[in-house]
Amino acid sequence: MKAEGNPVAIAPGTDLMALDYNVVLNEILVMRAGQATTGPIRAHMKTFSKRNLLVATLCLCVGFGPLMPPAIAQKKKVAPVEATPPPVNEEFQFGKIDLELLEQVNLVDRRFEREGIVLEDEATNAYLERIGKVLIPKGLKLEHVTWRFRAARDPQPNAFALPNGSIYVTTGLLALLDNESQLAAILAHELTHVMRRHTYLQNRSNRKKFLTANIIAAVGAYTPGGVAGAMITIVTTVAPFLVLATMFGYSRELEREADLKGIDMMISAEYPPEEMVRALQLLTNDIEGEQIKLFYNDHPELQERIKYLGSYLGARADKVTPEMELHREKNAYLQKAEPVMRHDIQLAINATRFRSAVFLALKLVYFHPDSSENVFWLAESYRLLGPRSQQLTEKELTNSAKKDAARKREKRTVEEEERELLATPAGQENAKAHQQKADELYRRALSLDNPTPLAHRGLGMLYEKLGRKLDALTEYHKYIELAPVAIDRERIQKRIEALTKE
Amino acid sequence: MIDDRLRTLRRLRYANAFGFILAVAALSPMAVRGQYLHPKVIAKQTTIRKIVILPAKVNVVRDSMKGPEGMAEESEALSVRVEKMLAEVLAAQKSVMTLSESTTTQADSQQKYMIADIQAKFDGLLPKVMKKRKDVKQGRFSMGDEVLNLNLDKSADAIVFIRGEGKKLTGGKTAFTMLVGGMPAYLKLMIGIVDARTGELLLYTDPILAGDPTTAVNRLREALEKGFKKLPAVS
Numbered sequence A: 001m002k003a004e005g006n007p008v009a010i011a012p013g014t015d016l017m018a019l020d021y022n023v024v025l026n027e028i029l030v031m032r033a034g035q036a037t038t039g040p041i042r043a044h045m046k047t048f049s050k051r052n053l054l055v056a057t058l059c060l061c062v063g064f065g066p067l068m069p070p071a072i073a074q075k076k077k078v079a080p081v082e083a084t085p086p087p088v089n090e091e092f093q094f095g096k097i098d099l100e101l102l103e104q105v106n107l108v109d110r111r112f113e114r115e116g117i118v119l120e121d122e123a124t125n126a127y128l129e130r131i132g133k134v135l136i137p138k139g140l141k142l143e144h145v146t147w148r149f150r151a152a153r154d155p156q157p158n159a160f161a162l163p164n165g166s167i168y169v170t171t172g173l174l175a176l177l178d179n180e181s182q183l184a185a186i187l188a189h190e191l192t193h194v195m196r197r198h199t200y201l202q203n204r205s206n207r208k209k210f211l212t213a214n215i216i217a218a219v220g221a222y223t224p225g226g227v228a229g230a231m232i233t234i235v236t237t238v239a240p241f242l243v244l245a246t247m248f249g250y251s252r253e254l255e256r257e258a259d260l261k262g263i264d265m266m267i268s269a270e271y272p273p274e275e276m277v278r279a280l281q282l283l284t285n286d287i288e289g290e291q292i293k294l295f296y297n298d299h300p301e302l303q304e305r306i307k308y309l310g311s312y313l314g315a316r317a318d319k320v321t322p323e324m325e326l327h328r329e330k331n332a333y334l335q336k337a338e339p340v341m342r343h344d345i346q347l348a349i350n351a352t353r354f355r356s357a358v359f360l361a362l363k364l365v366y367f368h369p370d371s372s373e374n375v376f377w378l379a380e381s382y383r384l385l386g387p388r389s390q391q392l393t394e395k396e397l398t399n400s401a402k403k404d405a406a407r408k409r410e411k412r413t414v415e416e417e418e419r420e421l422l423a424t425p426a427g428q429e430n431a432k433a434h435q436q437k438a439d440e441l442y443r444r445a446l447s448l449d450n451p452t453p454l455a456h457r458g459l460g461m462l463y464e465k466l467g468r469k470l471d472a473l474t475e476y477h478k479y480i481e482l483a484p485v486a487i488d489r490e491r492i493q494k495r496i497e498a499l500t501k502e
Numbered sequence B: 001m002i003d004d005r006l007r008t009l010r011r012l013r014y015a016n017a018f019g020f021i022l023a024v025a026a027l028s029p030m031a032v033r034g035q036y037l038h039p040k041v042i043a044k045q046t047t048i049r050k051i052v053i054l055p056a057k058v059n060v061v062r063d064s065m066k067g068p069e070g071m072a073e074e075s076e077a078l079s080v081r082v083e084k085m086l087a088e089v090l091a092a093q094k095s096v097m098t099l100s101e102s103t104t105t106q107a108d109s110q111q112k113y114m115i116a117d118i119q120a121k122f123d124g125l126l127p128k129v130m131k132k133r134k135d136v137k138q139g140r141f142s143m144g145d146e147v148l149n150l151n152l153d154k155s156a157d158a159i160v161f162i163r164g165e166g167k168k169l170t171g172g173k174t175a176f177t178m179l180v181g182g183m184p185a186y187l188k189l190m191i192g193i194v195d196a197r198t199g200e201l202l203l204y205t206d207p208i209l210a211g212d213p214t215t216a217v218n219r220l221r222e223a224l225e226k227g228f229k230k231l232p233a234v235s
Helices: A016-032 A042-046 A052-067 A096-114 A122-135 A171-176 A180-195 A198-221 A226-245 A252-268 A274-283 A302-316 A322-326 A330-350 A354-367 A372-385 A399-411 A414-422 A425-447 A454-466 A469-482 A489-501 B002-026 B072-091 B109-131 B133-138 B145-150 B171-180 B213-230
Strands: A148-152 A159-161 A166-170 B050-053 B057-064 B067-070 B095-098 B158-169 B186-195 B201-205 B208-210
Touching: A096 A166, A096 A198, A096 B067, A096 B072, A122 A148, A122 A166, A122 A180, A122 A252, A122 A330, A148 A171, A159 A180, A166 A171, A166 A180, A171 A330, A171 A354, A180 A198, A180 A252, A180 A274, A180 A330, A198 A252, A198 B067, A252 A274, A252 A302, A274 A302, A330 A354, A330 A372, A330 B109, A354 A372, A372 A425, A372 A454, A399 B109, A414 A425, A425 A454, A454 A469, A454 A489, A469 A489, A489 B145, B050 B072, B057 B072, B057 B171, B057 B186, B072 B095, B072 B158, B072 B213, B109 B133, B109 B145, B109 B158, B109 B186, B109 B201, B133 B201, B158 B171, B158 B213, B186 B213, B201 B213, B208 B213
Parallel strands: A148 A166, B050 B095, B050 B158, B057 B158
Antiparallel strands: A159 A166, B057 B067, B158 B186, B186 B201, B186 B208
């Protein structure tokens, strides 16, 4: 097995110094990208220009680090290991408010099931459960917690834990990850939120903040005139926002605790801990241009989390075991995730996340190029991408551009967006190129073993849009013939009727 | 100096009380917003005889001095009540069916996902409709022919989507709102009627009722009856 190309990759059997080397290299890459680093070599880098000798030493360390014998290397730990709290919050006592919250989340769980949010796929949910149960410390019993691990049908990459022990990983996140260890990292993080009772603690904290916000509002309403009054008025205008802004997700401290504790749990369950960093790096890929920075947000940013996790891992410098390497296997994971990924591409298309759909379909085709279904999904994604560009430009990924795009999304319908784009030369070019790609891929899907009838439906829709009515009719008829009990049979029949009338 | 401050305080109290009365007036039970009809309905090109009501999604919260608290159980009960009430009101003019009565396929996970996806599609369209309600009159909004994937009874002409939100205030918060100002308790519904074949939004209305949402719903019937008067009846 080979470690995937990544600045923090650890080869099998790597010694402890090699891990330091990887951390160093990662930080150098971060600095090259023009970002600040808080890692273990920060102190050295500060005096970089002053001391040439240090440069030479650093180069030697980087160059010969992996060659050092393990015994020497083990002494080169870069920083003391940060102490993490025990897995369970023993001091926590249930109060009335906590029990009320518990009652609410139990109902939320049921609602998720009833409303089709839970993915009813036994294999996927059993896979999640197996990984989750491996991570939970043996013999651990928690009051009011029943562990349940399930996939949620949502194309947005996300995961969340309810305090009753229900952990949900969205199909969007399952499709984005590259191996089982990354999934374990996500689950370990969420498990910590439950075990350390973070939701209850956050709820208590929020309630205090709300009370503060109300008091501030009351003070503001009866402000006296003059300078003091103006000051209170400003605080009243700004403070509730600041108070409320800290309520997005957990506080920085709790998130950090879940990250670091998650690393400990991964190591205990023999999962390579640096995969948590890689999972976070995958999340920084802003395919849809929706990661908008707010004025103030207490949730630690992904880059910040990547940095402190890098430092923590460097300080711990754990050995990589063969079992850990096994858990890094990409193909084994993708084999399990393949059906979920296909399901997620459909969800991404429904949610007009066409760029994500193309990204995931390309990943699927790269993994399993001979699958007719995978090739169909790539064709479908390109067809629906239409006049949009496949990737956002640097300009489109600036914060202000993302805010503008979000505002437009709120107002415009998909059809209006397409019409606007088709009025531009770039949009016309994109539409033509994507239609061509879709046509080729649908045909390829039909030429492979076990061809999916869905490719005929796709071709029908593509030709209908292009005004090739007869070709569209032929493809629709083929689809109905090959998939007589398809859920969308009625829809295609209606299209055939309409085209025949014309 | 002190007198000035006291006068300012009194003036602010009056302003708040006035604002509160205005808010209550604006949210009075009869303050049903306009109903926006698709031109095809106005021109009677589309006739709605049979309607299928999809499960309502009404969420209410209890607002206390310590912030909003969930009311999951009450929200579920309210969703059922609103759905039933709307069915009763519409039954006076149309033939009304619930989803389970109208589907031709079994309720397996595939069908469950399909309903969830269509409901999600309406949720995606709703903010755009709410931003420019009047554009319903121009036939601007459509959910596309994907609605046919619901595999409803062939005679179904339209699908009803119901969303709702509301806020119940605790005693402390009510007193606080009266003194300081703020949003009083309310129940707001967002109802869309969509063509079961083309997915076009045929009607949109969003009645608002003041007061505790769990009891305000009792006054909803009258508002709904008034609200759907514009919908052409079928002889």
